[in-house]
Structure formats: C-alpha cells, structure tokens
Amino acid sequence: MGIDPILLRTSGLQTGYHSGGKRIVVSGELPGLELQPGRLVCLLGPNGSGKSTLLRTLAGLQPALNGTIDVPGIEAHKPSELARKISLVLTDRIRGNNLTVQSLIELGRYPYTGWLGVLDETDKAVVEWAIGATGIGALRDRKAHTLSDGESQKMMLARALAQDTPILMLDEPTAHLDLPSRIKLMRLLHRLAGQTRKAILLSTHELDLALQVADTVWLLEAGGRLHQGAPEDLVLNGVFEAAFAEEDIVFDKEAGVFVIHAAPGKPVLLTGGGITFFWTQRALRRADFTVVTTPSPDVLYHIRITDHPTRTSWLLEGEGVNREYHSIAELLQAMR
Template identity: 55%
Template sequence: MNNQTAIVETRSLAIGYRSSGMGRTVAVGLNIQLRAGNMVCLLGSNGAGKSTLMRTLSGLQPPLAGEIRIGDQLLGTLKPAELAQKLSLVLTDRIEAGNLTAREVVALGRTPYTGWLGSLTRDDNFKIAQSIEQTGITPLLGRHMHQLSDGERQKVMLARALAQDTPVILLDEPTAHLDLPNRVEMMRLLHTLARTAHKAILLSTHELDLALQTADELWLMHPDGSLLAGLPEDLVLNGAFEATFARSGFSFDRATGTFIIHQPIDNAQIYLEGPEGPLFWAKRALQRNGLGISRYRDAACLVRVVDAENGFQAEIIFQNQTFKVSSVQALITQIHLLFPAQSRSGAAS
C-alpha cells in the first residue's frame, strides 16, 4: 500500500489565512501523501484545521508556504480546467441545483471535458453510466434534487464526482447530514470505490468509530498545528488516537475501539468471563451503572456469561452462592443487591 506512488503530496506545507490586518497560521510543516486505492480519513477536534487543510488541498485557498503537487505538477500552476480533470470536490454545504434532475446533476461532472455548452460523447455517457452504477442511484435519476433526502443527495453528488473521472476525490464531512444507516452506507461505499475505481479518496469526518473501521489511513490533526498520519491500528496502539481526542470524563478503550464515557471505579470487585459478544454488552451495562470491572479473577464477585440462542444468560458467583440470571437487566439488579454501597457511589459519580 505505502510503496505506491503518491498522487497528491505536500512538502513543508503551511496552511492558514492571510488578511490585510493579522493573518492566522493553522498548521506548518505538513508532509503528507495521498495514494491511489486508499481511503484516508482526516480527523480532529473542532477548530483543529480540518476544513482549512481540505480547502488548501483542493485549491480553494492558497497555502501560506510550501507546496502541493498533484502528480508531477504544482497545484498553483494548474488552470481551473486542468485542476478539474485531476481533482473533484464534494462539499458539506447543500448545492442549489435549481430544477435539475439527479441525472442532469451527475452529467455536470463531465463539464471539465465538454465545457458548459458541449455535447456529451459516447465516452462521456459511459463515464456517467458507470458512476450511476457504482453509487447505485438508478432509482433516483428522474427525480429533482429538491425531492431527494440528504442521503440521496449525497450519493448523487458523489456520482457527479465519479463522473468527473479524477484520480483524486476530496469530501468535506460527507456524512454530516445523514442518519446512522446512511452514514455507514456512505463510508462503506467510499471505501469500496477507493479499491474498485483505484481512486485516492480523502474525507474529513467526525465519525471516529466508522473511520477506525473503514479508513486505510488516518490523518490526525491537533489544535497545535501538528498532524500525525498512519494506519488506524498503529495510531490506536501507540496512543496517538486516544491523545488526539483526550477529554475529561471519558476514555478510549483500545481493546474494543470505542470511547467509554463513564468514570472508572476505584473499588472494582467484579470479574467477567465468557464469550466475547455477551461479555462486551454485560461490561458496558455494568460500567454504565457505576459498577467497577476488575482485571483479576480473584475479585469478590465472578460473573460468567454464556452464549444463549435467545437473549442473555449468566451466572453470578459471590461468597459461595450462585445466582442465575437470564437478562442483562436481571444481572444489574442482582449486582446492585450484592454491592449496594458501590452502586450508590457509582450513581453519585
């Protein structure tokens, strides 16, 4: 993956804003690369500079210093028509499409090759049909853009970017207006397109969990202007991912790749064992209820969960007594009875 030639490369790039008064530098010394077949997710807290970096890489605003290369050419030397054949951009903002149908919007992706008044060639129509198939928007083609849901509009705009047939696609918060099923579908689609269409795809997002599952590479931007790049797994294991989003009141669990929003309990007296699936949900419920999970099997209470065809089953072993429960709710209720003091302190935290 990393031995491929970079399609986009920055060298000592500085990004920010110039003004007649006082300008603002967002980040300096950025040396990053985008490669064909890779989907890269740009992550960071609000104000870290994600949108500034996206706008600079797309040519919407000039860099403060350094250079951006697309292939063997400097971004700043490309004419708009040339850049439009190398890079396509999908923005979060809703684009007013007037009374255009979805098919007509997708066809606009061929404008860099035909001009505004140019007629579509056989190759143009092939690219349009291919992008429609890749994004699965055939049922939407005859509908006007204002009739589409946010998720449907995002797919149409992605199809337009694909019809533009550029080696690089940049997307600024493509899942911002989508519900959970459509967010998952959009991330899955982008990952698939990077592979099958051999595109270099960069998207900024706040979807931390989906980025961890789908990205080939993460770019982590920090408010101090630094940027760390690497495989999601490496950035999780070396602590960089956790440090990027460190906040009081929650922590990142490297074992599950999820954030824990409940305070840790110092007096942990419960040890869990059993199959991974039910174990995960039992642990989550106990933590939410302020009940501490011990790392040691000689803890005061042993909870042994088992795989059950319908729902949940577990045994609670405490002071030579065994209690059997058949739901997570029953588990929580019984543990509260066994550890009333811990339950009260957990609720208070």
C-alpha cells in the same frame, strides 16, 4: 512491482486564511503529505483542528499561507487544470433549483465538455458508470433537493466520480447520515479506492469506521500539528489517545473505540463468556461499576452468566442479594 506514482505532494504546507489584512494561521507547518493511487486516507481530528481548511487548501479552493502543493501533470494551479485532477464532495448544501439528480451528476463532466456543455457519448458513459457505481439509478429523475441526506451524499459522490479525476476528496461525507448509511458509504469508498485506483481523501469524525477502512490516517491535533501513519501504528504508539485526550474519555486500545466514564467505580466480579459477557460488561461500565474477572475480597457483587440457547440468565450475589435475572435491565435495577 514498481513504486506507485504520487498524485499529490505537499511540502512545508501551512494553512490559514487572510481576513481584513490579517493572517489567521490554522495549522503550523505540516509534514510532507502524499496521496497515492488506490489508497484511502482519512483525515481525523477534533472540531476546530482545521480539517476542512486543510482539505480546501489541498483542493485549491483557498490559497496556502506557506509551502507548496504539487500535483504532477499540472503546472499552474488554474481551476480548469485542477478540475481534471481533483474532484470534491463538500458539506455545502445543494439548494433546490430545479436540477434533477441526473443533470446534477452530468455537471460533473463540466471540465470535459465544450462551451455549451453538451455531453458526447464518452461523457454519457462515464455518467452512467458513476450512477451505477453509487447505486442511485432509481433516483435519477428526482429533483436533487428532494433527496434524503444519505441519497444526497451518494448523488454528490456520483457527481465527483463523473468528473473522472485521479484524486477524490470528501469533506465529512458521513455527517448527517445514520449508522447503516455511514457504514455503506465508507465501504463504498473503500471499494472504489481499490477498483478505480483513485486516491481518496476524506475528513471524518467516525474514528472507528476510519480505523477500519483507512490505509493511512492523517491526524490533526487541536494545536494544528499533524501525525500520519497506518491507523494501527497510531493506535499502538498512543498518538490517537493523545490527540483526543479529554477528561473522562479514554481510548480503549482493545476495542478500538473511545469510552466514557473512566473513573473507577465499585468493583464487580463478572464470570461467564461470549457475547453476553461483552455486553454485560458494557452495561456495568455504563452504570459506573468496575468489572473484574478474578475474585478478590473487595468486590461488591458477583455476577454469573449462564448462557442457554433459549434463555440467558444472570445470577447476582452479594450485598444480601442472591437472585437470578433474565435481562440486563432487571439486573441493573437490582444493583442500584
């Protein structure tokens, strides 16, 4: 098996912009970054760490302060050349201007059409494929500005797919979406990377989703430093935790999520198992208790979970209480 070709490579890249003659540096000199076919890269980082700036710089929308971005196959970074290599889904709102979903997606064929923008059979076939891949066939005659956020994001993805480029970059595609839509979109992108062999780069705040779908994570710290690697490596070597380090927020390596309320509370002994144990533990943590699983003299309460197929109960003992409850809400109420 040969080595995958590299679709985009940076060296010594530094992002930022010029404003009124001043250089405003957003990131320090970044390590060499690479995009490869079929790989999904998630660009993570706290707000203000420069994710969008890096994405726009890589996409050629703004010049780099220093360093080079090499896209094999093109020499000068002319917009017309880049347009056949990199397609974008941005956070810019699409304003209503009478465009239908179909014609908006057809605009993706812009780099390939003649001076009047007339589509030929190939163009039409690619547009149809993009509409099918994103599953928005039913929306094609709607006006673009009447779509919901989730539909709109799929439409913009279809437009980028219609542009038929080896690299696809998305700036916070899951913002404004509800949880099922976020998961569906991430799953779709993951599948597209595999099927189309596109290199997909997306910036996101969805740490847990990114951890599940990303082949590589680029993690930008607030100071503009960038760590890269497989998501699991970044979790294990603590980089993840360090990048998002805040008071009261802790990265739970076992669950792969950030948890709040890290301050130790009153200890509670919880016995039982299964899914009920997991959710009871979460509820107790939220209520500022520390859950222990081995008996010790200083525990405040002992909670026994009894899982029946029909009915689950929690037996609460301690502090002068000895009673059975049938919902977590009742249990927490009694412990307050």
